[in-house]
Amino acid sequence: MIKVSNLRKTYNGVTVLNIGNLEIPQGESFGLVGNNGAGKTTFFSLLLDLIEPSAGHITTNNIQVNKSEGWKPFTAAFLDESFLISYLTPEEYFYFIGELRGQNKADVDALLLKHEDFFNGEILNKKKYLRDLSKGNQKKVGIIATLIGNPKVIILDEPFANLDPTTQFRLKKIIKDLADDKNVTILVSSHDLAHTIEVSNRIVAMHKGEIVKDIKTSSETLKELEEFFAV
Amino acid sequence: MFWKFIRLEWKSFTRASSFGANVVMKIFMIIGAVYFGALFLALGFGSFYIIKENMAQDPLVVVSKYALYYMVFDLLMRLFLQKIPVINIRPLLTLPIKRSMIVNFALGKTALSFFNILHAFFFIPFSIMLLINDYNPVTVILWHLGMMALIYCNNFLCVLMNSKDWMFVVLIVLLAGMGISQYYNLFDITNYTSVFYYGLYTTYYMFIIPIALLAGLWYVSYQFFYKNLYLDTGLKGKNEIAETQDYTWLNKFGTLGTFLKNDIKLIRRNKRSKMTIFMSVMFLFYGLLFMTGSIEMYDNSYMKIFAAIFVTGGFMFTFGQFVPSWDSAYYSLMMSQNIQYREYISAKWWLVVIGTAISALLASFYLYFGLDTYLIILAGAVYNIGFNSHLVLLGGAYIKTPIDLASSKQAFGDKKAFNIQGLLLTLPKLVLPIVLFLLGNLISPMAGYGFVAGAGILGFAFRNKVFSMIEKVYKTEKYKTLAAYKQKN
Numbered sequence: 001m002i003k004v005s006n007l008r009k010t011y012n013g014v015t016v017l018n019i020g021n022l023e024i025p026q027g028e029s030f031g032l033v034g035n036n037g038a039g040k041t042t043f044f045s046l047l048l049d050l051i052e053p054s055a056g057h058i059t060t061n062n063i064q065v066n067k068s069e070g071w072k073p074f075t076a077a078f079l080d081e082s083f084l085i086s087y088l089t090p091e092e093y094f095y096f097i098g099e100l101r102g103q104n105k106a107d108v109d110a111l112l113l114k115h116e117d118f119f120n121g122e123i124l125n126k127k128k129y130l131r132d133l134s135k136g137n138q139k140k141v142g143i144i145a146t147l148i149g150n151p152k153v154i155i156l157d158e159p160f161a162n163l164d165p166t167t168q169f170r171l172k173k174i175i176k177d178l179a180d181d182k183n184v185t186i187l188v189s190s191h192d193l194a195h196t197i198e199v200s201n202r203i204v205a206m207h208k209g210e211i212v213k214d215i216k217t218s219s220e221t222l223k224e225l226e227e228f229f230a231v
Numbered sequence: 232m233f234w235k236f237i238r239l240e241w242k243s244f245t246r247a248s249s250f251g252a253n254v255v256m257k258i259f260m261i262i263g264a265v266y267f268g269a270l271f272l273a274l275g276f277g278s279f280y281i282i283k284e285n286m287a288q289d290p291l292v293v294v295s296k297y298a299l300y301y302m303v304f305d306l307l308m309r310l311f312l313q314k315i316p317v318i319n320i321r322p323l324l325t326l327p328i329k330r331s332m333i334v335n336f337a338l339g340k341t342a343l344s345f346f347n348i349l350h351a352f353f354f355i356p357f358s359i360m361l362l363i364n365d366y367n368p369v370t371v372i373l374w375h376l377g378m379m380a381l382i383y384c385n386n387f388l389c390v391l392m393n394s395k396d397w398m399f400v401v402l403i404v405l406l407a408g409m410g411i412s413q414y415y416n417l418f419d420i421t422n423y424t425s426v427f428y429y430g431l432y433t434t435y436y437m438f439i440i441p442i443a444l445l446a447g448l449w450y451v452s453y454q455f456f457y458k459n460l461y462l463d464t465g466l467k468g469k470n471e472i473a474e475t476q477d478y479t480w481l482n483k484f485g486t487l488g489t490f491l492k493n494d495i496k497l498i499r500r501n502k503r504s505k506m507t508i509f510m511s512v513m514f515l516f517y518g519l520l521f522m523t524g525s526i527e528m529y530d531n532s533y534m535k536i537f538a539a540i541f542v543t544g545g546f547m548f549t550f551g552q553f554v555p556s557w558d559s560a561y562y563s564l565m566m567s568q569n570i571q572y573r574e575y576i577s578a579k580w581w582l583v584v585i586g587t588a589i590s591a592l593l594a595s596f597y598l599y600f601g602l603d604t605y606l607i608i609l610a611g612a613v614y615n616i617g618f619n620s621h622l623v624l625l626g627g628a629y630i631k632t633p634i635d636l637a638s639s640k641q642a643f644g645d646k647k648a649f650n651i652q653g654l655l656l657t658l659p660k661l662v663l664p665i666v667l668f669l670l671g672n673l674i675s676p677m678a679g680y681g682f683v684a685g686a687g688i689l690g691f692a693f694r695n696k697v698f699s700m701i702e703k704v705y706k707t708e709k710y711k712t713l714a715a716y717k718q719k720n
Contacts, residue, residue, distance in 0.1 A: 048567040052710045072569045082717075083564040085493070087500040087636065089473045099489040100568050129473045129500065131637075 001026040001153065001185045002047070006056035009042055009209075017042045017209040019056075024187070024202075026152075029179035031200030031217075032189040033225065038206040040189040041079065044157050047187075048077055060153060073101075076151035078142035078159070086131035090123045090141050093130060094148065101149030108148060115144050118170045135162045143171065147178075154178065154186045160195045168195065175199040193225045205229075232328065236336050264345070268352050275356030279364070291361060291374075295428035296421045300409070302381055305350070307402045309389040313346050324460070334456045338449070341386055350382045366432075373438040377431035380441035387448040391455060486571075490578030497557060498550070501636035504557065507549040511586065514545025515593055522597055522604050532676055535604070536668045536683060539611025540619070540661060542594050546586030547615055548660075551623035552630070554579045555705075559633040559716040566713060572702045576624060580698075583620045587612055610680040610687075611664070617687030619660050621697040628704040631715035 004022040008015060017039040024030050032040050045051045047058055049065045063070040077083070085093055098108035112124065122137050130138060139162050146154050159175075160168050176199055178184050190196045197203060197217055205213035205225060213228060215221055282290040323333050358375040362368055392398045412418040430437040478495065481488035498504045521538035524530040541548075550557075555575075558565055565575070591612035598605045664683045671682030690697075705712075 048563075050563050050566060050710075050713055069571075072567065075567070077567055079563065082561055083567075085561045085564070087496060088493075089475045091475045092496070095477075096489065096493060097568070099486070100570060102569075127473045132473075 001028075001061060002187075003059045004056070005058075007046065007053055007058060008055040009039075009046065009051065010054040015209055017046070019043070019211055022204070022211065022214075024185060026185055027182035028185055028202055029175070029200045030185070030187045031196035031203045032187065032206065033191070033193055033196050033203060034189075034206035035191075035229070037208070039209040040206060041157055042209075043206075044077070044079055044155050044187070044189065047155060048075070048079075071153075074152040075155070076101075076146035076149070076153070077155035077157075078139075078146050079155070079157040081135075081138060081142075083142055083145075084130050084138055087129055089127070089129055090133070091125075093141060094145060097145045097148050101151075103149050111148060112144070115147075115174070118144065118167065118174065120167065136164060136167070139163060140167065143174075147174075152183060152185065154184060156186070156188050158190055159188060160190055160192055172199050193222060193229070197221050197225070232332060233336065240340070267349060271349060271352035272356055275353040276360060279357060279360040290357075291366065291432060292425070292429060294357065295432070296425040298378070298381075298428040299421055299424040300406070302385060303402060303406050303409075305346075305382065306385045306388060307399070307406065309346055309385060310392060310399050310402065313341075313344060313386075313389055321462070324462075330457060330460055334453055334460065337456060338387075338390070338452055341390055342383065344386065347382055347386055351379070354378055354382075370432050370435065373435065374432040377438040377441045378428075380438075380445045384441065384445050384448050387445070387452045390452050391448075486574045487578050487581065490575060491582060494557075494578065494582050497636075503634060503636050504550070507546060510549045511545035511590060514541050514548075515590060517545075518542035518594070518597065518608065522600050522607075532607075532672065532679065533665045533668055535607050536611065536664050536679075537661060539608045540615060540664055541611075542597075542608050543587050543590040543612040544615045544619060544660075546590060547583050547620060547623055550586065551579070551583040551620065552627055553632070553634060554583075554624055554627040555712075556627070556630055556632050556634045556716075557636075560636060562713060562716045566709065572705050573698060576698055576701050576705070580620055580624060583623065584616050587615045587620070607680060610684040613684040613687035614664050614690075615687070616691070618663075618690035621690060621694070621701075622660055625697065625701050625704065628701055628708060631708070631712050633716045633718065 002022075002024040004019050006021070007017065007019045009017040016037075032043070034040050042051070046053055047060070047065065049071075053066065057067075058065050060071040060075065065071050085096065088096065094108050094112060095105060098105070112119075116124075119140060123133070123140060126133075130141060133141070139159070143156060143159055146156065156175075159171060163171060172195065175186060175188060178186050179199065179201065188196060188199060201217050203213070203215050203217055203221060203225065204211055205228060213225070215224065278294070279290045282288060282293045286293065320333055320337050354375055358371055361371045361374075409420050413421065427437070427440075431441070476496065478488075478492045481492050484491065498508065518538040518541065521530075521535050555562070555565075591609060594608050594612075595605065597608055664686070667682040667686055668679040671679035
């Protein structure tokens with residue numbers, strides 16, 4: 001589904017990302033781990049064509065992302081709060097995204113109903129704009145919005161951060177359910193090794209812009225990663 | 232401790248991204264400050280002679296008479312422009328600093344504002360002129376103290392009123408009411424207030440009133456801040472009750488409707504964008520200066536064309552110019568969603584066109600000044616819709632200033648919004664219609680207006696071509712724009 005070849009990103013002569021070759025097949029649940037500055041967000045931003053690669057390219061479904069916009073209809077992402085429209089209510093935001101993805105109000109409502117317990121009664125019909133929600137609740141909105149319109153590629157940057165334990169648990173279930181769907185490729189990054197291992201069937205560890213580990217998840221994975229990151 | 236605060240302030244001033252970003256802008260800011268300083272200075276020295284020779288009246292009496300307007304107008308401008316620094320004291324709350332110190336610092340900081348110092352540029356030279364011209368030196372100084380105390384009263388009034396948006400309207404109505412009733416000799420409020428203002432000079436005790444008022448206001452502001460120095464009261468932003476609005480009637484326009492819905496919400500729910508509506512209304516009345524023939528210099532047909540562009544173009548200039556910056560806070564969402572640039576641009580174009588059309592309708596009160604006048608305005612509207620709307624959107628594509636929607640204060644002083652491309656694109660917006668009119672005027676004035684409107688219709692015909700151009704700019708500038716929007720102040 002996603003092919004990365006000789007991708008490099010340099011800022012003022014400093015290389016922040018350098019991936020020689022990486023393939024993510026369709027249906028994979030892909031976990032990206034690494035310390036601050038490892039290049040996780042940079043990689044996701046390149047994947048979404050939000051920054052320009054210094055060299056190399058990424059193709060999604062054989063579409064080169066920085067040449068054509070054809071990847072947009074089947075890709076959904078939530079990287080940070082700049083993916084939220086602060087002056088809308090959560091409902092309006094969901095419908096807005098829904099309309100852009102060709103979903104009608106009923107489709108969106110059905111999806112929201114399905115994830116009612118994820119919202120924990122704190123999001124819908126609260127008469128609040130997104131800007132007035134707490135960080136954690138904003139994140140919930142952003143995550144569920146990526147599910148609208150059954151995208152084939154879902155990209156979530158640090159989805160577990162700022163969430164309360166119950167919601168983290170529920171989120172893991174949502175991601176695992178998506179991972180079971182063989183049409184959906186899901187990419188998740190996190191600082192939290194345990195969470196990532198739980199939801200991903202493949203883990204890639206990055207360090208200073210390079211891929212340092214690429215492993216299929218097994219019972220040994222956590223130990224292996226912990227050894228790597230322990231200094 | 233105060234010294235540390237001041238060092239902190241200095242750093243926040245010199246390291247602000249808007250300050251460091253642009254050398255040209257820095258120069259313009261300095262020139263602006265010097266200009267206003269010089270203007271007031273000249274006014275301070277000059278007004279004495281101007282009043283004395285042209286009006287053959289005692290300058291001090293005249294200044295005291297109109298001091299009320301001066302003060303109310305000053306308060307109005309402050310509410311509009313002066314920033315009250317409350318947010319940046321948040322990090323200080325948990326540090327071992329006395330609350331009274333924090334409050335005093337925050338209040339003291341407002342006292343140093345340019346809005347206070349500016350008036351010294353007028354009152355000090357004016358008082359010097361009074362002293363030179365043998366007015367009683369003691370009472371001149373008392374008058375001066377009284378006036379400056381009143382200016383500082385305004386400063387604290389602004390602090391107290393800052394969160395109340397309706398005060399702004401109240402003051403405008405008050406100012407307009409006083410002005411109109413005085414102009415038509417209905418009721419002259421200055422007859423009563425000048426007793427007080429002039430009394431500051433004629434008596435030895437009157438100056439105590441403003442000083443006491445200032446002390447009182449300072450105390451009230453101090454108490455107000457002190458009591459509200461909590462994250463969930465005074466330092467909190469307003470939490471409005473949100474209503475979900477559907478605007479289902481826009482659904483029949485497809486994706487265009489989706490964007491329009493969003494833009495209407497954008498305008499209605501954010502301070503900064505609400506200002507554009509306010510400004511559009513102001514622009515609507517701007518034409519009165521030209522169309523009523525009250526100012527001789529403006530009373531000719533090409534200046535009227537100039538005015539017509541402004542009367543109907545207020546919304547276009549204040550909103551359209553900053554497309555796509557209005558969406559800067561969530562631009563990465565827009566760029567990764569399933570959005571065609573063409574649809575996005577044409578939605579904004581329609582919004583600008585609707586805004587212009589509404590302005591043209593509202594401007595129908597110019598019919599009072601004759602059908603001719605309204606025809607000029609309509610010609611301007613057609614030109615705006617057909618021609619300027621494209622230029623505005625094209626110019627906006629180059630403006631990479633993130634807009635902070637929550638703040639209304641940038642509306643005027645948006646320093647970074649200034650760039651060369653934007654300036655170059657202003658010329659055809661304003662100068663070209665005048666040139667066109669002058670060309671047509673060689674035949675007859677009507678032909679002149681026809682030329683202007685014709686250019687608009689012609690521009691409309693080339694709409695798709697222009698949209699493609701804008702689209703191209705959006706595409707080539709995409710990464711730069713995204714990076715620029717990431718930088719917040």
